[in-house]
Amino acid sequence: MSIRHGMLALLSVGPRYGYQLKQEFEASTGATWPLNIGQVYTTLSRMERDGLVEPGGADDQGRSVYTITEAGREDLERWFSTPVGQSDRPRDELVIKLAMAVAAQDTDVAHVILTQRTATMRALQELTRAKRAHTGGLAQRLVLDSTIFKAEAEQRWLDHCEAVLKEKKA
Amino acid sequence: MTVVSLQDVARVHEGVHALKGVNLDVSPGELVAVMGPSGSGKSTLLNLAGGLDRPTSGRVVIEGHDLAEVRDLAALRRRSVGYVFQDLNLIPALTAAENVMLPRELDGVRARQAREEALAVLAEVALDHIADRFPQELSGGQRQRVAIARALVGERRLLLADEPTGALDTATGDEILQLLRGRCDAGAAVLLVTHEPRYAGWADKVVFLRDGEIADSTEVPLESAR
Numbered sequence A: 001m002s003i004r005h006g007m008l009a010l011l012s013v014g015p016r017y018g019y020q021l022k023q024e025f026e027a028s029t030g031a032t033w034p035l036n037i038g039q040v041y042t043t044l045s046r047m048e049r050d051g052l053v054e055p056g057g058a059d060d061q062g063r064s065v066y067t068i069t070e071a072g073r074e075d076l077e078r079w080f081s082t083p084v085g086q087s088d089r090p091r092d093e094l095v096i097k098l099a100m101a102v103a104a105q106d107t108d109v110a111h112v113i114l115t116q117r118t119a120t121m122r123a124l125q126e127l128t129r130a131k132r133a134h135t136g137g138l139a140q141r142l143v144l145d146s147t148i149f150k151a152e153a154e155q156r157w158l159d160h161c162e163a164v165l166k167e168k169k170a
Numbered sequence B: 001m002t003v004v005s006l007q008d009v010a011r012v013h014e015g016v017h018a019l020k021g022v023n024l025d026v027s028p029g030e031l032v033a034v035m036g037p038s039g040s041g042k043s044t045l046l047n048l049a050g051g052l053d054r055p056t057s058g059r060v061v062i063e064g065h066d067l068a069e070v071r072d073l074a075a076l077r078r079r080s081v082g083y084v085f086q087d088l089n090l091i092p093a094l095t096a097a098e099n100v101m102l103p104r105e106l107d108g109v110r111a112r113q114a115r116e117e118a119l120a121v122l123a124e125v126a127l128d129h130i131a132d133r134f135p136q137e138l139s140g141g142q143r144q145r146v147a148i149a150r151a152l153v154g155e156r157r158l159l160l161a162d163e164p165t166g167a168l169d170t171a172t173g174d175e176i177l178q179l180l181r182g183r184c185d186a187g188a189a190v191l192l193v194t195h196e197p198r199y200a201g202w203a204d205k206v207v208f209l210r211d212g213e214i215a216d217s218t219e220v221p222l223e224s225a226r
Helices: A003-011 A017-026 A037-049 A070-081 A093-103 A111-132 A138-169 B042-050 B073-080 B095-108 B111-124 B140-152 B171-184 B219-225
Strands: A051-059 A062-067 B003-012 B016-026 B031-035 B057-062 B081-084 B158-162 B189-193 B205-210 B213-217
Touching: A003 A017, A003 A037, A003 A062, A003 A070, A017 A037, A017 A062, A017 A138, A017 B003, A037 A051, A037 A062, A070 B031, A093 A111, A093 A138, A111 A138, A111 B205, A111 B213, B003 B042, B016 B042, B016 B189, B031 B042, B031 B171, B042 B057, B042 B095, B042 B158, B073 B081, B081 B140, B095 B111, B095 B140, B140 B158, B140 B171, B158 B171, B171 B189
Parallel strands: B031 B189, B031 B205, B081 B158, B158 B189
Antiparallel strands: A051 A062, B003 B016, B003 B057, B205 B213
């Protein structure tokens, strides 16, 4: 995923200036991906170079406004129609840590699992609280749901690891 | 005062230690989730907390009554405890309102008053408009909400829920948890057994049971975070 496609998606709604893109990006993603304003302008100028956006003058407060081009719309369409590959996602530190705990042999793997499970459950409680308090838009709510599903998957996987280890030991 | 308190509770079933030395308190306004694999003692814990069973050793205190000293457990259960199970156990030949009235009628409350109470609690779970429908005319989520209403009627302050989200989809399951959470925030104590982490996430405290013992709990940091 690139910031550029996120910004193109926002620009497909209508012309925006830099700071506005930053704010809307963060609001949609539930602040899980904060942008700094420098990144926003760097990305805009690269997209301008590649013909995906064009500067369209200034708004009434003198801020430079950008508009998506036809090439930009095509690029965005391509992005939406391409599924995300499993291998494009970052490596998971926890998976590696547990694999190494098993490989290290004299490590108390069950304890590693227990410690992580409690921490993940606390995170899940926090996320659920955030969801209950949530008053933002639909995009943000779905991002929150996604983090809940991920934490849940991690918890289930830890349960699975524990059960498998117990079986092997017995 | 805690609504239910388990103090160093053990339960032995035919020589097998189903629970060992469990300590657990649930206060008014608190939602406690119990997680653990099958055979870890979750159901035993819930049965003891609800007075459906007595401990082999240790104390179980429900609203100030030590179960060891209570002669009529059934009366204490009816007065204080509501149960919600996975298989809803609504009676198909009775309407939603009649199902909710039933425990009050068993308490000796007259039909008219029982119906008023049932309608009030159905309104609390936003189902007063379907009060006169039969269970098979309701969605899975609605049926479970009726079961929760039945568990709440008569102002019982302890709610025990055993996998109450059963086969519901996640959005409907979230609604059930929202409802249980709302009852907690109104002062009830809820003890929830679930194997689904996403629903345990709604709890104030999550307890992990392993082989009849509490292996860990999320309690400490949460208390300090408040």
